[in-house]
Amino acid sequence: MASLADRSVTAETEDGAFRIVTVRTTDTVSACLRAHGLSGPSAVHLAEVITGTVLVRLAMAPDLRVQTLLRGRNGKGTLVADCHPDGGSRGLARQTRGPVDVGPGSMMQVLRSLPNGELHQGLVEVPEEYGLSGAFMVYMLESEQVTSVVGVGCAMDGERVEAAGGWMVQLMPECAEPPVDALYEHMRAAFHDPAAVLRGCDADPRALLEGILRGTASRTVSEGALEHRCRCSATRVLSSLATLSTADVEDILAKGETLEITCDYCQQAYEVSPESLRGLLDVS
Numbered sequence: 001m002a003s004l005a006d007r008s009v010t011a012e013t014e015d016g017a018f019r020i021v022t023v024r025t026t027d028t029v030s031a032c033l034r035a036h037g038l039s040g041p042s043a044v045h046l047a048e049v050i051t052g053t054v055l056v057r058l059a060m061a062p063d064l065r066v067q068t069l070l071r072g073r074n075g076k077g078t079l080v081a082d083c084h085p086d087g088g089s090r091g092l093a094r095q096t097r098g099p100v101d102v103g104p105g106s107m108m109q110v111l112r113s114l115p116n117g118e119l120h121q122g123l124v125e126v127p128e129e130y131g132l133s134g135a136f137m138v139y140m141l142e143s144e145q146v147t148s149v150v151g152v153g154c155a156m157d158g159e160r161v162e163a164a165g166g167w168m169v170q171l172m173p174e175c176a177e178p179p180v181d182a183l184y185e186h187m188r189a190a191f192h193d194p195a196a197v198l199r200g201c202d203a204d205p206r207a208l209l210e211g212i213l214r215g216t217a218s219r220t221v222s223e224g225a226l227e228h229r230c231r232c233s234a235t236r237v238l239s240s241l242a243t244l245s246t247a248d249v250e251d252i253l254a255k256g257e258t259l260e261i262t263c264d265y266c267q268q269a270y271e272v273s274p275e276s277l278r279g280l281l282d283v284s
């Protein structure tokens with residue numbers, strides 16, 4: 001079987017009842033987990049946070065950036081997803097005292113850019129049931145006032161990501177009597193275990209869409225490629241140092257060493273020479 005590439009599909013049913021977004025994020029999350037050497041429960045949770053963030057972006061504002069910050073239960077670690085309009089996503093995990101524990105007590109914050117440059121923020125607690133799929137459902141309802149069914153999952157085979165992806169079925173506010181009960185019943189019966197569903201179809205967004213629609217007439221609104229992509233560069237690393245005080249920079253310069261800075265997201269190492277540091281002093 002030819003392997004698929006990471007993609008998203010957004011479709012609407014012809015009756016105007018639902019908008020459906022499906023995504024395959026297998027390669028995106030594989031690359032991200034590899035960069036962090038992450039495995040176990042934290043790896044699955046980070047994969048789910050990235051996938052959910054991609055879904056929120058595609059559903060609410062495909063042309064703008066969305067970030068999610070998840071704090072583990074009992075202060076155990078943080079997971080971050082950063083998803084951009086070009087389809088590129090990156091993530092990071094900070095584990096403290098063991099794997100990032102997700103459930104009641106862990107808070108999920110979603111930050112979505114608005115067209116005027118301001119940030120829309122929503123903070124929800126991860127519910128008892130349905131894990132991060134449930135957290136994104138609560139976020140959509142409470143912060144975006146959109147009733148939806150969300151599934152995010154990551155099927156692992158040992159350390160390897162077998163299939164990752166998800167779906168969001170949104171209720172369209174224009175539809176007076178949407179067949180909600182039938183949808184919920186179908187989703188509960190056939191889509192209650194996201195990892196198993198994704199494993200069964202290699203997270204193919206078209207197959208997921210067809211499985212959700214079951215023959216209901218629909219039209220594709222948009223499709224796009226997804227991938228793991230960091231935004232770091234030597235210039236950005238240097239400009240991040242611009243917040244250092246003159247005294248701090250002079251201190252580093254006095255030691256005469258080349259500074260090594262590693263990107264938190266992709267672990268790429270950057271070397272900052274004393275010359276370029278001195279340039280910062282000249283600017284400030």
Ligand SMILES: [Zn+2]
Nearest residue numbers: 230232263266
């Ligand atoms: Zn980076």
